[in-house]
Amino acid sequence: MxxxxxxxxxxxxxxxxxxxxxxxDRMLAEASVPDVAPGVPLRALVVPHAGHRxxxxxxxxxxxxxxxGSVRTVVxxxxxxxxxxxxxxDAGFDAFNTPLGDVRVDRDLVARALTHPAVITAxxxxxEEHSLEVHLPFLQRQLGDFALVPLAVGDVPPATVAEVIAxxxxxxxxxxxxxxxxxxxxxxxxxxxxxxxxxxxxxxLDATLQPTxxxxxxxLNGLLTRARAKHWQPSLVSACNSGDxxxxxxxxxxxxxxxAFHAPPASSD
Numbered sequence: 635m636x637x638x639x640x641x642x643x644x645x646x647x648x649x650x651x652x653x654x655x656x657x658x659d660r661m662l663a664e665a666s667v668p669d670v671a672p673g674v675p676l677r678a679l680v681v682p683h684a685g686h687r688x689x690x691x692x693x694x695x696x697x698x699x700x701x702x703g704s705v706r707t708v709v710x711x712x713x714x715x716x717x718x719x720x721x722x723x724d725a726g727f728d729a730f731n732t733p734l735g736d737v738r739v740d741r742d743l744v745a746r747a748l749t750h751p752a753v754i755t756a757x758x759x760x761x762e763e764h765s766l767e768v769h770l771p772f773l774q775r776q777l778g779d780f781a782l783v784p785l786a787v788g789d790v791p792p793a794t795v796a797e798v799i800a801x802x803x804x805x806x807x808x809x810x811x812x813x814x815x816x817x818x819x820x821x822x823x824x825x826x827x828x829x830x831x832x833x834x835x836x837x838x839l840d841a842t843l844q845p846t847x848x849x850x851x852x853x854l855n856g857l858l859t860r861a862r863a864k865h866w867q868p869s870l871v872s873a874c875n876s877g878d879x880x881x882x883x884x885x886x887x888x889x890x891x892x893x894a895f896h897a898p899p900a901s902s903d
Contacts, residue, residue, distance in 0.1 A: 795856020814850025816889030
């Protein structure tokens with residue numbers, strides 16, 4: 635079995651398993667769960683991917699919505715920070731390791747993704763990438779046993795990402811997870827205004843966001859394109875920026891938000 639080793643354990647989150655479990659469990663316990671009408675399925679989440687001490691509490695407000703009894707597979711799409719690619723990269727591994735153990739990759743579902751011409755297998759794209767890895771400890775603690783489809787999204791149009799998402803979103807036990815932060819390195823008040831405008835556009839399903847609006851703009855615009863086609867209903871769950879954290883620098887902040895997408899009421903979509 636081939637296993638991807640963690641690249642940012644000890645940097646973006648604790649490398650010690652006991653410390654990591656305690657930290658993640660605390661953030662999940664402190665996260666508020668939004669009110670959702672009964673029987674309205676959660677289809678997708680947008681969650682931030684900075685170091686846990688910065689964006690973890692915001693991300694946790696999304697993870698707590700995942701039900702161990704109803705979510706079996708997570709299709710995780712994140713941007714590429716280290717290695718650029720004109721396409722969407724499968725990692726080529728059978729599992730992703732974290733200090734909490736291995737997360738199984740569903741190679742059968744990855745094979746489905748590879749039927750799309752934009753999807754290739756490129757381990758080097760994933761080797762040092764943090765945008766997917768930082769989510770795994772939260773998913774491990776919230777869901778326990780689940781299968782992963784990890785896809786690193788490079789320079790592709792929103793329609794292409796939407797087509798890949800469409801390969802998976804018909805399964806009620808599958809959730810789409812898009813990894814993205816918001817604005818980068820603006821002053822605190824400027825970032826708050828910028829991110830508020832971006833979030834208004836996200837909940838309006840505006841798939842024309844720019845890289846200055848969100849670093850995960852390519853998977854995010856793809857999700858928004860698919861959400862509009864499927865009539866999914868977005869709602870802002872929580873938002874902040876790094877300046878709201880004890881370690882934040884108010885002169886240069888990064889924005890974070892969690893957005894949930896639900897199927898229309900009384901829909902089996």
